[in-house]
Amino acid sequence: xxxxxxxxxxxxxxxxxxxxxxxxxxxxxxxxxxxxxxxxxxxxxxxxxxxxxxxxxxxxxxxxxxxxxxxxxxxxxxxxxxxxxxxxxxxxxxxxxxxxxxxxxxxxxxxxxxxxxxxxxxxxxxxxxxxxxxxxxxxxxxxxxxxxxxxxxxxxxxxxxxxxxxxxxxxxxxxxxxxxxxxxxxxxxxxxxxxxxxxxxxxxxxxxxxxxxxxxxxxxxxxxxxxxxxxxxxxxxxxxxxxxxxxxxxxxxxxxxxxxxxxxxxxxxxxxxxxxxxxxxxxxxxxxxxxxxxxxxxxxxxxxxxxxxxxxxxxxxxxxxxxxxxxxxxxxxxxxxxxxxxxxxxxxxxxxxxxxxxxxxxxxxxxxxxxxxxxxxxxxxxxxxxxxxxxxxxxxxxxxxxxxxxxxxxxxxxxxxxxxxxxxxxxxxxxxxxxxxxxxxxxxxxxxxxxxxxxxxxxxxxxxxxxxxxxxxxxxxxxxxxxxxxxxxxxxxxxxxxxxxxxxxxxxxxxxxxxxxxxxxxxxxxxxxxxxxxxxxxxxxxxxxxxxxxxxxxxxxxxxxxxxxxxxxxxxxxxxxxxxxxxxxxxxxxxxxxxxxxxxxxxxxxxxxxxxxxxxxxxxxxxxxxxxxxxxxxxxxxxxxxxxxxxxxxxxxxxxxxxxxxxxxxxxxxxxxxxxxxxxxxxxxxxxxxxxxxxxxxxxxxxxxxxxxxxxxxxxxxxxxxxxxxxxxxxxxxxxxxxxxxxxxxxxxxxxxxxxxxxxxxxxxxxxxxxxxxxxxxxxxxxxxxxxxxxxxxxxxxxxxxxxxxxxxxxxxxxxxxxxxxxxxxxxxxxxxxxxxxxxxxxx
Amino acid sequence: xxxxxxxxxxxxxxxxxxxxxxxxxxxxxxxxxxxxxxxxxxxxxxxxxxxxxxxxxxxxxxxxxxxxxxxxxxxxxxxxxxxxxx
Numbered sequence: 001x002x003x004x005x006x007x008x009x010x011x012x013x014x015x016x017x018x019x020x021x022x023x024x025x026x027x028x029x030x031x032x033x034x035x036x037x038x039x040x041x042x043x044x045x046x047x048x049x050x051x052x053x054x055x056x057x058x059x060x061x062x063x064x065x066x067x068x069x070x071x072x073x074x075x076x077x078x079x080x081x082x083x084x085x086x087x088x089x090x091x092x093x094x095x096x097x098x099x100x101x102x103x104x105x106x107x108x109x110x111x112x113x114x115x116x117x118x119x120x121x122x123x124x125x126x127x128x129x130x131x132x133x134x135x136x137x138x139x140x141x142x143x144x145x146x147x148x149x150x151x152x153x154x155x156x157x158x159x160x161x162x163x164x165x166x167x168x169x170x171x172x173x174x175x176x177x178x179x180x181x182x183x184x185x186x187x188x189x190x191x192x193x194x195x196x197x198x199x200x201x202x203x204x205x206x207x208x209x210x211x212x213x214x215x216x217x218x219x220x221x222x223x224x225x226x227x228x229x230x231x232x233x234x235x236x237x238x239x240x241x242x243x244x245x246x247x248x249x250x251x252x253x254x255x256x257x258x259x260x261x262x263x264x265x266x267x268x269x270x271x272x273x274x275x276x277x278x279x280x281x282x283x284x285x286x287x288x289x290x291x292x293x294x295x296x297x298x299x300x301x302x303x304x305x306x307x308x309x310x311x312x313x314x315x316x317x318x319x320x321x322x323x324x325x326x327x328x329x330x331x332x333x334x335x336x337x338x339x340x341x342x343x344x345x346x347x348x349x350x351x352x353x354x355x356x357x358x359x360x361x362x363x364x365x366x367x368x369x370x371x372x373x374x375x376x377x378x379x380x381x382x383x384x385x386x387x388x389x390x391x392x393x394x395x396x397x398x399x400x401x402x403x404x405x406x407x408x409x410x411x412x413x414x415x416x417x418x419x420x421x422x423x424x425x426x427x428x429x430x431x432x433x434x435x436x437x438x439x440x441x442x443x444x445x446x447x448x449x450x451x452x453x454x455x456x457x458x459x460x461x462x463x464x465x466x467x468x469x470x471x472x473x474x475x476x477x478x479x480x481x482x483x484x485x486x487x488x489x490x491x492x493x494x495x496x497x498x499x500x501x502x503x504x505x506x507x508x509x510x511x512x513x514x515x516x517x518x519x520x521x522x523x524x525x526x527x528x529x530x531x532x533x534x535x536x537x538x539x540x541x542x543x544x545x546x547x548x549x550x551x552x553x554x555x556x557x558x559x560x561x562x563x564x565x566x567x568x569x570x571x572x573x574x575x576x577x578x579x580x581x582x583x584x585x586x587x588x589x590x591x592x593x594x595x596x597x598x599x600x601x602x603x604x605x606x607x608x609x610x611x612x613x614x615x616x617x618x619x620x621x622x623x624x625x626x627x628x629x630x631x632x633x634x635x636x637x638x639x640x641x642x643x644x645x646x647x648x649x650x651x652x653x654x655x656x657x658x659x660x661x662x663x664x665x666x667x668x669x670x671x672x673x674x675x676x677x678x679x680x681x682x683x684x685x686x687x688x689x690x691x692x693x694x695x696x697x698x699x700x701x702x703x704x705x706x707x708x709x710x711x712x713x714x715x716x717x718x719x720x721x722x723x724x725x726x727x728x729x730x731x732x733x734x735x736x737x738x739x740x741x742x743x744x745x746x747x748x749x750x751x752x753x754x755x756x757x758x759x760x761x762x763x764x765x766x767x768x769x770x771x772x773x774x775x776x777x778x779x780x781x782x783x784x785x786x787x788x789x790x791x792x793x794x795x796x797x798x799x800x801x802x803x804x805x806x807x808x809x810x811x812x813x814x815x816x817x818x819x820x821x822x823x824x825x826x827x828x829x830x831x832x833x834x835x836x837x838x839x840x841x842x843x844x
Numbered sequence: 845x846x847x848x849x850x851x852x853x854x855x856x857x858x859x860x861x862x863x864x865x866x867x868x869x870x871x872x873x874x875x876x877x878x879x880x881x882x883x884x885x886x887x888x889x890x891x892x893x894x895x896x897x898x899x900x901x902x903x904x905x906x907x908x909x910x911x912x913x914x915x916x917x918x919x920x921x922x923x924x925x926x927x928x929x930x
């Protein structure tokens with residue numbers, strides 16, 4: 001699009017032109033955010049890739065050499081963390097941000113500012129991780145961060161704590177993003193865009209965000225507990241207590257195995273889309289393909305213990321998880337055969353995106369088969385901790401990445417309007433594929449090399465040298481890609497709306513790049529064709545027939561569509577929208593979170609050390625928290641018009657308004673967060689001996705404070721109910737009084753808790769002469785941390801209630817009580833959590 | 845019954861159940877029987893809050909289903925992890 005056209009479409013939405021830096025700091029448009037994700041993820045690819053090359057140089061000969069031992073450990077750990085968290089998923093989510101709203105016929109995501117917030121939390125979490133290198137070195141205990149290596153006794157650097165906190169911030173980004181995508185994809189599909197018709201890439205993203213919502217909550221629990229062990233001195237993962245290291249493994253892998261599919265599914269989506277486009281054939285067995293993916297998404301939550309076959313878990317559970325692991329490979333067989341059969345039935349065109357997707361399929365098959373070895377308990381005894389594992393998961397993970405690069409070439413013309421150089425694209429693929437196999441295949445042969453170690457038997461030297469050569473070829477292949485894409489961006493040929501024949505998804509029916517509002521009117525797929533509704537009675541038909549890849553054609557060779565080349569529209573005149581696309585606050589909140597967490601990294605045993613450095617970290621924490629509070633209020637106060645309905649297809653949440661659904665989805669992830677905290681408590685108590693637990697608790701820890709707090713919270717819940725009734729009856733003072741009562745009861749809850757804690761801290765004599773502190777034993781750790789997390793939820797709720805009171809005082813919510821209702825959903829949830837914490841921590 | 849009366853009645857029920865839950869400890873039951881009674885009461889109270897105060901009863905079934913999935917995930921983790929070390 002020309003600069004002038006862009007200026008005109010952006011007119012009135014507060015969004016500066018794409019050439020200005022400010023645009024990229026304030027944009028909330030899903031396409032801009034998609035580009036930001038893609039570019040940032042590529043930066044982290046280079047970051048993680050350089051670390052990998054440092055490792056490969058070290059491994060040229062066995063033993064210490066190029067890097068110091070601890071530097072090697074840092075490189076190994078940081079490489080894994082950066083690639084998995086800061087490159088792989090965000091790279092896929094660049095495409096998801098850009099393409100999914102287009103594919104489902106939405107103008108933007110449901111909460112555009114939260115989408116921008118996800119991005120800025122992601123970027124700042126990555127920067128925070130980068131900072132950790134300069135705080136005495138980053139985390140060096142491996143990407144899986146196994147206990148007890150993850151506690152300060154073994155990894156004492158401040159940088160190691162910062163790395164953990166960076167992950168916490170990253171999970172915050174993922175959670176916000178999951179809620180946003182789920183709300184958008186379930187609520188905002190255009191008419192006729194039923195789930196049955198939804199394109200496969202969008203399907204993979206939908207399943208990915210469902211998995212993310214629950215899996216990342218478990219990781220958040222693990223990371224918060226670890227942060228507490230590192231910063232506050234709690235004892236969950238301490239080496240001296242039973243179950244500590246196993247608890248980490250359970251929490252981490254409960255997240256970690258779904259994570260494998262979280263990173264792989266988008267790649268599968270790209271494969272499905274590109275296979276369809278470049279074979280001119282609808283995927284074979286589409287329905288079964290989708291069913292298989294749904295099955296995998298569910299099964300992914302019941303296979304995690306196959307990562308723990310070498311721990312002391314019992315044989316019965318190992319056997320059970322071996323069976324579930326074999327079970328999860330079956331739906332994948334179906335998907336692989338569907339893809340292969342699509343190739344056979346169609347007429348293949350070997351473009352760059354197809355080559356990468358096809359390469360990905362080949363690599364994934366090798367990765368998948370070698371993984372089945374690890375799923376068998378007996379074989380795993382031999383393979384665990386060796387380069388077999390390293391080779392296997394790189395074939396799976398980087399196999400997935402291969403398809404994502406296919407996606408980059410596939411959507412590059414749509415995102416930029418320019419065509420890349422096909423020859424250079426193929427050169428990239430050739431170098432990539434050769435480099436990949438030269439890098440990872442020798443690892444299968446040298447499998448007896450111990451994982452994460454730079455000392456290995458002399459017999460494997462030549463294999464490791466081959467690997468290193470392959471690593472550099474793989475790295476160099478990206479130089480070709482960066483050259484190709486940057487040159488094309490500047491002087492490439494115009495790509496046109498649809499450079500690919502046979503593509504059938506909606507994005508190809510729009511200009512490249514699509515205008516800010518995506519569609520010239522309200523898109524509808526009601527007739528099986530993409531059409532646009534523009535005012536009473538008027539529709540315009542585009543060339544896209546059906547978004548799901550169209551009906552299968554008998555010989556696989558006939559085009560089902562011209563890909564929407566017919567689309568020409570005067571956007572500004574036709575769409576008549578009034579949505580906003582700019583807000584400075586997501587960036588500001590990201591920055592504030594960064595500063596606050598950097599401050600927290602200086603905590604040791606619950607306090608900041610004395611001296612200059614302690615003061616520096618304390619200042620950052622205080623300043624960051626104040627800034628965070630202020631920016632959050634500014635975001636809440638900002639007038640911002642997001643997309644409004646009516647939306648078309650909203651199954652299965654037809655009558656649940658977007659914000660309400662967003663709150664419920666957030667609460668669902670919070671259920672898993674608290675569930676994992678409670679699960680950790682139960683696990684540690686079982687490990688310790690359930691009834692022996694009482695020996696760890698002082699006599700002074702009595703039921704009464706807990707019971708009083710139960711009464712207080714129940715009453716405060718009732719007060720919120722009264723507030724909603726008052727708002728519905730348009731009683732301004734009734735609303736203010738009820739919310740005020742809620743606030744007062746919440747404060748009373750916290751005061752009661754503070755008195756109880758101070759009393760327990762200050763015990764003298766008996767078994768707990770030094771007081772019953774968070775660091776005293778595992779029982780005190782679980783008590784203070786779990787009820788403390790709940791207390792933080794109460795504090796957050798009190799801030800929200802203060803905000804509501806201030807607004808209600810001014811007469812708000814009488815005509816629209818929904819904010820009070822949504823606050824109530826949160827507050828009642830906090831109440832429900834306490835209903836379980838009270839018996840678990842006070843009675844039993 | 846008006847909604848306000850219903851909400852008030854539920855508040856009274858919750859208050860009584862919370863008190864009852866605390867008294868179970870002193871009822872002289874076997875520890876494990878008492879444990880399940882106490883946890884059962886927590887689930888009952890939670891259900892009352894979720895169904896009435898959070899209006900799940902008047903929302904589409906799909907919302908309850910999402911929350912149930914979250915709960916199942918948490919239970920799967922807790923039960924399977926604890927079983928693995930028995």
